[in-house]
Amino acid sequence: MDLASRLRHIIALIHDERHLDADDEYTLLRDDVKNNKHSKRALKEYNEVHIDNRSLLEKLINNAHVLRKAKSDLMTDGDWTVAQTLFGITTSYRREEDDTLSIKLEGTLEDVPLFEQLSVLRETDLFHLWAPFVPRAKKLLQVTKIELVSWFVISVPLFGLSRDAVFHAFGCDCMADSGSVLIVASSVDSYPGADVPKEPKGWGSGRMIVRxxxxxxxxxxxxxATTKLIANIDPRLALPQKLIDFAMKKMCGVLLLCLQKMARKVVKNPLSQHAQKIREDVEFYEGYLLPKFQAYCEVKGWNMPPVSSLEYGRDVEGEDGRMSGGGKVGGEGKRRGSIFTRAKRRVGKRLKERKERKFDKEHVEILLEAEERNSRLNVISPKLKKRYNQWVEKKVEDWESNLVDKIIELPIWGVLSYVITTKGMEALEYVGVGYLRLFLSSVLHCLVSGFLFARGFSSLQGHDSRRSGTLDTTRQFGSLVVTLFVLLTTLAAAVGVETYTGMERYYINVLRTHDYLTEPESVPHYKDTYAWGNMAVKRHEKYIRWVCIAGALLYYTVAILIKSNAIASVNMPQIANGFMERARARTLSLGGKKKTLKDKLGICIGKGALNKPENLPGLEHTVEDRKKKAKGGEAEREERRKALAEKLKKRREAKGGK
Known part of the structure; x- marks a missing residue:
């Protein structure tokens, strides 16, 4: 094979993501060009191909260097210290030469094919579906098959902290050599062709560095498959480094567990978002990844399990050929999937039109009743009706998706609050016993414990509560009152406890300055002092612990109440329906004259108001008069109904056109 053909083969290996194999052959080729004599024609063809692909070959050299270093770090044990083993996943750590901390995760993911695992890792814009504390993620640029630039956000609402990161990642196919796939990534400030978001500048926000x-x-x-991950990340947090290291050692192991759980969901649910991505990206998954896995399974003598995401929507009993993995070749699956999609859209459109017609009919009846009484009524608008329908039909979110975040937040919250309080009390030991120390200790306890309690109630004002169906007025009023009450109560409790423990410390100092064992009478009030000394600071430490626990429990209690309210909004819509019926009764009952507050309240809570409209106060026309009037003007009423319906239809069409 001549030089140009060998170089073209190397370029083909690069496009096939086999960077290490390509680098080995490229090294041999360069040595051959330098040491051996070749014809001018061969060198000319080689130089032409080399010039056309110069940037690609330079990139190969840099990527190969990074990949070889990563493979060496992952294959050697080194000086790793085991931190914990949880759910079969071992977490280790190592202090680097630059005093940074590296975390290593290692575990075997069972009952999950590698195909689905790689799809979960590759679809970075779906990180928020499985990665803990990741509310948003976006793929900025897909460079090659397994090279991309992405952005994600890590948020801990518990402490008001948020960090984002922009990283460049690429992989290498080593299946022919060792049956593995190698992945490396690091932070970048910019990348050609990628729209990198600006670094956040708000309070508690920043951009972390993925070293x-x-x-x-x-x-x-x-x-x-056996998975090994090594990460060295600087979160850029103004917290003690020991606390950051502790959190990373204990919490990073959950990442592999979540990855395994998400991959199993992709296998079981061919309608998931990852499965849809697999079916959409035909060039990569069906044209590149699937043939590689099939070839590797044939070499090993394994039966490759069928890919459920690719099997969905295909007619397995057709006359077309079948793939060795169980799928069917051809476009029948796409056509079947498109038929299902169009049918689903048509059904949804018809249901929507049916709801609109039903709503128009009800709205016209309300307008007719209002015009018959010649009154200016605050009738129920279509906007209010639409909001009501959306509220009733709101689906309850999956509690399991946020369960891992909640479990991880609890120890972080308790440990951080306890450490802050303990360190603060140690610093206040130098102040001595006096009013200044009492004041500073009270302020410290008020800030820590008050934050813990108030944090639970602040979730009532968050985005989750607005989606759960809680009425805004009740939510804001209740949240404000309870938060103020908790803060004042916490302040009073902190002052009381500090006063009590201050007396304890005073008597302890007295015991230290007197020899109460040989001369107990020399100690002033020695009996009381001895009793106070036995109860010393234990009560104070117990108070701190219970405040931390109570704050965490309160937060989860409020979260459960919000979730139960969301369930009630969906499963018991008759409650909301009763609210709308009262609003409608109030609309129909108000005449032309102004009503007092007592009359308005009586309309909503009056006896038999919903079942017997004639009992509603302020109703100018009785039911019998309205029935007689309806008999005489039925034709006129029908014409007016058609006119109003036509008016509503034109209004909707005009709004849709805009």
């Missing part, structure tokens, strides 16, 4: 991320996924069977 290095290295991953190695090795296939051990058709449905299992």
């Amino acid at each position: 290095s991320f290295q991953g190695l996924v090795t296939i051990t069977s058709p449905t299992s």
Whole structure:
């Protein structure tokens, strides 16, 4: 093979994401060009191909260097210290030469094919579906098959902290060599062709630095793989480094567990968002990844399990050929999927039109009744009706999706509040016993415990409560009153406890300055002093612990109440329906004259107001008079109904046109 053909083969390996193999052959090729004599024609063809792909070959050299270093770090044990083993996932850490902390995760993911695992890792814009504390993520640029630039946000609403990161990641196919896939990533400030978001500047926000991320996924069977991850991340938090290291050691192991859980969901649910991405990106998943896995399984003598995401929507009993993995070749699956999609859209459109016709009919009846009484009524608007329907039909979110975040927040919250309070009290030991120390200790306890309690109630003002169906007025009023009450109560409790423990410390100092064992009578009030000394600071420490626990429990109690309210909004819409009926009764009952507050309240809570409209106060026309009038003007009423319906239809069409 001549030089140009060998170089073209290397370029083909690069496009096939086999960077290490391409770098090995490129090194041999360069040595051959330097050491051996070749014809001018061969060198000319080689130089032409080399010039056309100069940037690609330079990028290959840089990427190969990074990949070899990552593979060496992942394959060697090194000086790693095991932090914990949880759910079969081992978390280790190592202090680097620059005093940064590296975290290593290692575990075997069982009953999950590598195909789905790689799809979960590759679709970075769906990180928010499985990664803890990741509310938003976006793929900024897909450079090659397994090279991309992405952005994600890590948020801990519990402490008001938010960090985002922009990273460049690429992979290498090592399946022919070791049956593995190598992945590396690091932070970037910019990248050609990628619209990188600006660094957040708000309070509690910032951009963290991903110094290095290295991953190695090795296939051990058709449905299992061993995963190793090494990460060195600087969150850029103004917190003690020991606290940051502790959180990273204990919490990073959950990442692999969430990855495994999400991959299993993709296998079981062919309608998930990851499965839809797999079906949409035909060039990568069906044209590149699937043939590689099939070839590797054939070499190993394994039966590759069918990919449920690709099987969905295909007619397996057709006359077309079948894939070795169980799928069917051809466009029948796409056509079947498009038929299902169009049918679903048509049904949804018809249901929407039916709801609009029903609503127009009810609205016209309300307008007719208002015109018959010649009154200016605040009738129910279509906007209010639409908001009501959306509120009743709101689906309850999956509690399981946020369960991992809630479990992780609890120890972080308790540990951080306890550490802050303990360190603060140690610093106040130098102040001595006096009013200044009492005041500073009270302020410290008020800030820590008051924040813990108030944080639970602040969730009532969050986005989750607005989606749950809670009425805004009741929510804001209740949240404000309870928050103020808790803050004042916490302040009073902190002052009381500090006063009590201040007396304890005073008597302890007295005991220290007197020899109460040999001369107990020399101690002033020695009996009381001895009793106070036995109860010393234990009560004070117990108070701190219980405040931390109570704050956490209160937060989760409020979260459960919000969730139960969301369930009630969906499963008991008759409550909301009763509210609308009262509003409608109030609308129909108000005449032309102004009503007092007592009359308005009586309309809503009067006896038999909903079942017997004639009992409503302020109703100018009785039911019998209205029935007689309706008999005489039925034709006129029908014409007016048609006119109003036509008016509403034109209004909707005009709004839709805009």
